[in-house]
Amino acid sequence: MKRFDRRTLLRGTLAGGAVSMGLPFLDCFVNDNGTALAQGAPLPVRFGAWMWGCGMNPDRWNPTTEGLGYELPIELQALDRELPTGAKLREHVSILSDFDVKLDGRPNFPHTAGLMGTLTGSLPLQDYTVPAPTLDTIIAAQIGGQTRFRSLEMSCTGNPNQSYSFERQGVFNAPEISPMALYTRVFGPEFADPNAGPFTPDPRLMLRQSVLSAVKADRDRLHQRVGTHDQQRLDQYFTSVRQLEQQIDILLAGPPDLESCSKAPTPGAESLGTEVGQSMSTNRLMADLISFALACDQTRVFSMMFSDRISGLRQPGSSSLHHQLTHDEAIDSALGYQPEATEFVFVSMEAWADFVERLAAIPEGDGTLLDNCLVFGHSDISFAKIHGITGIPMMIAGSAGGALKPGVHVKGNTSPTTRVGLTIQRAMGLNTESFGTRSMEATQPVSEIVA
């Protein structure tokens, strides 16, 4: 409503011939201090999903003790890092173990069933299919309309054609694979820099709105001429046009008024690919950019694919990929695990820690940006060698603006992973009664982490 008013005013001004205007004109829309959004709204709460492929070794990853201050198992040692605030990273991260994906007799499509069960609450009937929207798009549908970008998707795999952010089958949000491309998209010429002097809206923004109106009229006419299959696709197209209109409205409104907001520095050199060093570096560069983007409220929803569910991570000079090793490598009888494959579990947890740590580096309100985030870290599988979908490893970093208690280990006692998805949706302010279908239907949130 607020946006609409602002746009109407601007449009009126433009029609009258004046195309530049200063900040004072917009003062009525923002409050006096930088700690809250206009009209006294609290700081935004953001949701992110961070996924790594091919799981972990349950005996070495699951904490043995429950509750606050759980004992950190060997494969989670990356969470032992100390933050600038003096706290340990682990104090901000809850571990959710022993939650299962339940097949109800459906096939365990390797690496797909576990992922889809956790993210959508339903099991696919065919391989490579998406039975329902993924968690991030469910949340973006509710809160994504308030920001310039409904959501931002990222990947460290170098593959532009794959993300696990699905509106539905066939409608997936393509990821940014290049930190520089993400930077340009968010902080390029369109970004209204709060530290760059008086704001002058670009008159072309208004004209782009006129273009979108014409395009919507085309879409409405076409909608009447096609079948139901195509109507669905044109409905999605309409939603997408609306999103761009929203984006332009927000650009017209001027720079974000958040104390922690500043323009991200240009990212450093990038090298795209799935060698461990490449993916780790991309992850850090992306974490940096998304933290600035979140602090400037450019989006409230993001997702990151650190590695594919069929993980293509590899060490330079090696003939084997992470995924191959999880199946091919023998379990060392003395150690009790697969030594080479396990290296990639450590790599993945270091990357997760890198990502979360970055969010904790930006001060916001009385704490840090991480306090106002809910980042869901998860894999597609538990023990990859057998495509295990019991005890899917899941973590939640951040407090969701006070909605969640961080730093807790909860054992799910084989209840469905969707309980975590339900907890997340409610923490993000959604009025979700239940999440998932059949045996995956969850109605009880994980109360142990709810504040």
Place this chain on the structure above:
Amino acid sequence: MRNTDFTLMRVFCIGGFVLAGLTGCDGSDASSPAVEVDAGPVALRRLTAEQFTRSIHDTLGEHITVPSRIDPDDRRDGLFAVGSSFASVTPSGFEKYEAAASAVAEQALDAAHRDDVVPCQPQSLTSSDEECARAFVEQAGRRLFRRSLTTEEADARVAIAAEAANTLNDFYAGLELALISVLTSPEFLFRVEVAEPDPTDPSRMRLTSVSMASRLSYLLWNTTPDDDLMAAAENGDLVTENGLAEQVERLLSSPKLETGIRSIFSDLYDFKQFDEGLVRKDNALFPVYTQTLAEEAKEQTLRTIVAHLTEDKDYRELFTTPESFLTRRLGVAYRVPVQTANGWEPYVFAEDARRDGLLSHISFNALYSHPGRSSATLRGKFVREVLLCQDIPTPPANIDFSIVEDTMGELRTARERLEAHVTNDACAGCHTLTDPIGLALESFDAIGMLRDEENGVPIDTSGDLDGAAYEDAAGLGRALRDHPALGPCLVRSLYRYAAGREVQSGEQALLEFLNERFAESEYRVRELMREVVLSDGFRTTSGPRDAEEAGDES
């Protein structure tokens, strides 16, 4: 939705009449059985990235750099052409389309090129000129929407041009905004196919003449219809036998057919992965392999296919021919001398070069391998699924591959390791289908370079393909050439590519018929393309596709 014997005969014989030398129209057809065609549904088809780019180049100028990062194409049932009937536009995708449209419009209307696309001079450079704007919108819009704009559509663009020209004090900036509104319209981003009752048999729904123009043009040239085809379309010619046949002959005999053939095989073989830099190899293990080499390897194979098929050679011989094209860089990887210092030269591999047929090319062997090692299974799966149209089921969830991995243990070669699978019942079903094929290609490493040994043990490339025994990759190529499923599989793939969907049960008889015709033509792909576009499968439909049921999840 039936095709009478009479109609079918007429169509094929007109095609034969126009193109001298076409076999099969000598009257023997009179005894052919009637082909009943119950064609499948039509759906909007989102332009692929390649079609998006080509349509812009052909309409607005080759000089334009079209941004490549737009919404990714959706590959479904092994084809982008099928995925395009399902793809929608996501918010981030639309954002990219709009940015791309803006970049394109700016280049199309820059001072150096505007006169090529704007058919008039404005009265003033600094304000609106509705008449000239309308002329531009109608001309460019017709090529981009693949039909004439309606009054409403044109009026909306003229109004945008006027508003923008007056706001920005720049006539051409006004046209830019108008052009962006064309390039981001669903009427451009999606190919719209419209059906109408056939006046001679109202129970049968045919594609309109205008819809046929797009179908033909994107299938055969993979771009928007040219002026000649648009004129024929709007004149109603493409729903008449003569008018259609005339345009089909023109399209099939144009050099632009090379683009169409290239696009079909690039889609079928998933070669886009090369363009996107996704065929990666380990630098330490394969120092010769670079992104440039990868792209040239892809180009080598496509050039080989295009030259072979446009010369009307037997499709099956692609799998045995030593004829190809090389650059000096590829020559290094193939370990053969290449005379031309820069660029391409036709090259015929020597008899003892062990480079007969497409399966010996670097492209396939690199694409269907892992970054650090070859994969007999991936290669075999490609041959079964893509070249022979046979299904390979997904692996079982609980598998132990330990034995395949242990390259330093007792089992030194891929053959020894994979044979261990076949002793395991859960694995054997699929691996007995894929592995004998892939093992014949083990003489090519993960980047397609020749080798004789793996871990010090000689590689055994012998095997058999559904009963045809061979000793090596060249023998596999010959067995493939003679495989009864090879020709029919291309027929099926081309049909799916043309229709943008899976084959329907009502089209099986047509496919059988096309198989026969393809064989009779001695497997000439140009003939097959003609048969397909003149068939009722291509020209009729059951109507618009219905939405899929949401399943039992809701």
